[in-house]
Amino acid sequence: MELGLIAIGAALAIGLSALATGWSQSKIGAAMAGALAEKPELAGNAIIMIAIPETMVVLGFVIGFLITGLKPGE
């Protein structure tokens, strides 16, 4: 495979998953900030909720790194 395509593939894997994570966290973060203003005891849940979408970018990172390990022509 061409080196350029490998790089684009890796960039898409991490970039799109990062965008998805950011978008989800913005929604969850805003909702949890509102919830915390009413019920500060939900702090633990807030951390969990906000951190859950990070799995997407972590998986994107793994895929991205695996793609960069490919050799042109494989």
Place this chain on the structure above:
Amino acid sequence: MLLTMSKVEIVGLKSLFFQVLETLQDLGTLHLEDITKKKGPRYADLLPMEMDPALEEERNLLQNLAMRNNAILSELAPPDRRITRAEIEEKYKSFQGKTLADISSMVEEEEKATRELINYKHELEVELSRLSKYEPIIKKVYPLASKVTATENYTSVALLVEERYKQVLDYIEKELEKITNKQCEVFSARVDENTHAAILVFHRRYSEQVHNFLATENVNQVRLPSELSDKPYDEALKEIETRLNEIPPKLKKVREDLDKISEDWYVTLVALKEYLADRIESLNAIPKFGQSGHVFVITGWMPSDKVEEARRVLEEKFEGKVELTEEVPTHEELEEAPTALKNPAAVRPFEFIYMLINPPKYGHIDPTFLVAIFFPILFGFMLGDMGYALVLLGAVFLMKRILRKRESRSLFFELFANVLLICSISSFVFGLLYFEFFGDLLIRLLGWKDAAGHMVVKWVWGHTSSGKPWGWPLERIAQANPDLFKLLLIVVALIGVLHMGSALVIGLIDGIRHRDRKHALEKLGYLLFVLGLVVIFGGVWGIKSIKSVTMPVGAVMAVVGIGLAGYGGGFGGGLEAALTFGNLLSYARLYGIGLASVILAEVANELGAEFGGGAMVFLGVIVAALLHVLNIALGVLSPSIQSLRLNLVESFTKFYKETDVVYKPFKRSGGE
């Protein structure tokens, strides 16, 4: 671990009720239960104890006394000498034999001794604060006012005008002459850089018209306190100044008198505050108790190792008229048992996690020890840098010092400071493994890099499949050696297996202990699935020679695992088992976040080095230091949150059962 609790029932003669309550409060170990909410034949014949009008009146009186006592206490500064707890305790005990009338007359005596002084102090403070507001104006207007000699028929008004609008004074003077038929005089002068002051003197008969005119023109008039408003400006201002000079010494004298009173009364007031709060709390607890004929019944929970002591004290004090029995709790009652944590000092800081989520339910396993083991490992794996660890250690000591100085400390921050202390040690150890000191600073200085800019392995532990060596230092930016990246990914997956596996084992033990077969099978299924994955990937990436055996064995384990989880937890259980693979991959964040941190550190060093030699070295050091500071801040925040997340999401969800019933013993309140 969780303290073992015993369910106890205390029965005694009603006549001894209040003495028993006082004794239990002194013991401070019983977690009271509300008997009115109890169901079942054991409680069917019991009536709830009621607050009769006499008790209600007593509570009102106690609340009134507490309010008055606290009001006096809030006005007194603590004496200079150190007050010991023993002094307060001694005083507290002296109240126990006293009647309410005695205490009431004591509070009256306190009030008598302090009321006049406190009122006088308040008056002086209010006056000082009020007159102080006039001080800056006085300073501006007084030099001008002293030049004005007003007669009985004349009155005056002072104005302050901004320097840039001083022309307005000419307009005012002209208008004033019109209104007063020239029976007026205007004195004006610049009093500071930005202000012009003016005093308008005019005949009293035009007072209303002049004031109306000034109001419509929106001019800034200097208003004097109401009691001085009739006086001419110079006199009024002189009086304000005199008062302002007189008040501070008077206030000082009153405060000294109050300090003398505090010296004699402070311990009594504090002890009385605690005593009254405890009496009120006792009365508030009454509706939780039961009664039947001539006896009262109190139920609750206490740590099992405290039961004998409580029984002995009640036996000795009430000579068999009050009995404490240890009950065998029913399954439903166990569900409501309170949770009390008791962990060794090294593990206790990690209890901070229960300030974010509810503590573990009684009868289940307290996972604090698991957090204490894995939190620092996960943190250190991400922020493995000796330099950063030392900076973090310094910051923790500073944080602890600041916390020590504060009067009201946050328990969360106190615990978290200790967590960070342990994490900084872990970070240092991992930093040693990666040989990172502010990124690759030490590597650069020692020249441990090859021509391509990659770290040279100093202690070879093995070779990757492509034949490249790996060992110490373990390079995290493994661009030149993709197999090393794979190896590190396997390491984080193994950390995940250990972390999640421990959680699943706890869940399995919990299921077996509670004879919950389905729960146990579900957890066993998850565990089998995870181990199946380990066997499969062990063959693919590890011992390739036995791949043909490990693949089918691992696959069977994984499938059986999903089956068992499905049997134990239904469709959701089976699905959850399969999703455990995703949980394992989630641990890749350990590597990802660590990589981001080390790359930023290396960028800081590279940027610093770009500034070259000579005088620019200094600038380079500053740039590098600033970037490192940013990286440390991110490097502490992110691993803390990610470690927390891995514990709460990947581990706790596998077994954790929380409760909101926390052990709150009925004890002396300390006045709160």
